[in-house]
Amino acid sequence: MATYFAGSTLDALVPSLSGCGDTAATVWTDGGYAEAYVTDPIDGVQKGVTRVWSHMTVVGEAYQAPSNGLRLLTWFNEAGAEVVRLQAAGGYSKQLAFFNTKTSQWVNVGGTGECSNGTYDVLIVVHPTAGRLAWFFNGNLAVDVRGLDTSSIGNVAKMRLGRVQDWSGKSTFSNVLMASYNTIGHTVRRRAPSANGSVMQWAGGYGDVDDGPVDDSDAISASNVGEVARFVGPVFTPTSTGNVIKAVAVAARIRNDGDVVPTNARALLAIGGTEYQAPKNMPIRAGFAGSVTVFDVDPSTGAPWSSIANVNGEFGLKAIE
Numbered sequence: 396m397a398t399y400f401a402g403s404t405l406d407a408l409v410p411s412l413s414g415c416g417d418t419a420a421t422v423w424t425d426g427g428y429a430e431a432y433v434t435d436p437i438d439g440v441q442k443g444v445t446r447v448w449s450h451m452t453v454v455g456e457a458y459q460a461p462s463n464g465l466r467l468l469t470w471f472n473e474a475g476a477e478v479v480r481l482q483a484a485g486g487y488s489k490q491l492a493f494f495n496t497k498t499s500q501w502v503n504v505g506g507t508g509e510c511s512n513g514t515y516d517v518l519i520v521v522h523p524t525a526g527r528l529a530w531f532f533n534g535n536l537a538v539d540v541r542g543l544d545t546s547s548i549g550n551v552a553k554m555r556l557g558r559v560q561d562w563s564g565k566s567t568f569s570n571v572l573m574a575s576y577n578t579i580g581h582t583v584r585r586r587a588p589s590a591n592g593s594v595m596q597w598a599g600g601y602g603d604v605d606d607g608p609v610d611d612s613d614a615i616s617a618s619n620v621g622e623v624a625r626f627v628g629p630v631f632t633p634t635s636t637g638n639v640i641k642a643v644a645v646a647a648r649i650r651n652d653g654d655v656v657p658t659n660a661r662a663l664l665a666i667g668g669t670e671y672q673a674p675k676n677m678p679i680r681a682g683f684a685g686s687v688t689v690f691d692v693d694p695s696t697g698a699p700w701s702s703i704a705n706v707n708g709e710f711g712l713k714a715i716e
């Protein structure tokens with residue numbers, strides 16, 4: 396039961412060049428967009444999957460009916476093609492559609508009446524006979540079509556957060572998740588650095604990376620392979636009775652400067668005095684962009700997360716060649 400993406404600010408999401416930003420707790424779009432990449436927590440590789448839930452809470456600053464076709468959410472496959480859309484379909488209604496490459500046509504599988512601000516959960520299953528597209532609004536079933544041939548989609552590798560309404564207001568997203576399990580009712584909690592941790596070998600300190608909204612004018616940097624930057628964050632209170640911790644993610648808005656090594660970084664968590672590294676380097680793009688590494692099991696036990704104490708340890712990055 397994998398968590399492929401978790402994050403609600405630009406530290407985790409890859410934004411468009413303009414028209415997108417964040418606050419201390421949410422990401423917003425205003426003419427731009429932000430993208431979440433499916434990443435396999437087992438090997439840390441970004442890839443397409445054939446069954447994925449997507450989840451987010453969205454609030455539009457303005458309340459004005461979107462023009463037909465305005466896309467709240469778009470999913471892409473590994474080849475970079477648009478394959479599924481949740482888009483405006485008159486008034487505040489929306490429809491779910493997928494692209495059939497065999498016929499080169501968008502196939503509308505269903506829609507709803509008025510819906511706008513709220514929580515969205517969408518299930519995409521890619522299969523030649525048991526394909527499925529389902530959409531829940533505020534936890535209530537809106538669309539569920541089974542037995543589809545969605546094989547031409549291939550896979551789902553990326554989700555784009557767009558715009559819930561027209562006009563000059565922002566659409567604000569939080570609780571953004573992609574996972575193999577049913578995401579209805581899930582939440583995302585964020586710990587920003589509140590102090591340097593017990594190891595700080597990078598230049599700069601927590602005050603450079605505690606930004607909300609994000610600010611790339613100050614940053615931390617590593618000049619030598621192996622340097623570690625660790626941070627302390629606010630202590631999370633225990634989850635409510637009956638709730639479970641599905642995953643812990645380390646996210647950073649990061650770049651390499653095109654200079655000599657180090658040019659990569661790896662996420663790490665400190666649990667009980669031991670440092671645990673992610674299995675693979677963080678994806679790093681040209682220019683600052685969000686990158687997220689998901690630990691969907693507790694690396695100190697190899698089992699599902701159970702103790703909130705293990706979530707409240709130091710976190711950070713290690714410079715890699």
Ligand SMILES: [Ca+2]
Binds near residue numbers: 603612
């Ligand atoms: Ca900064």
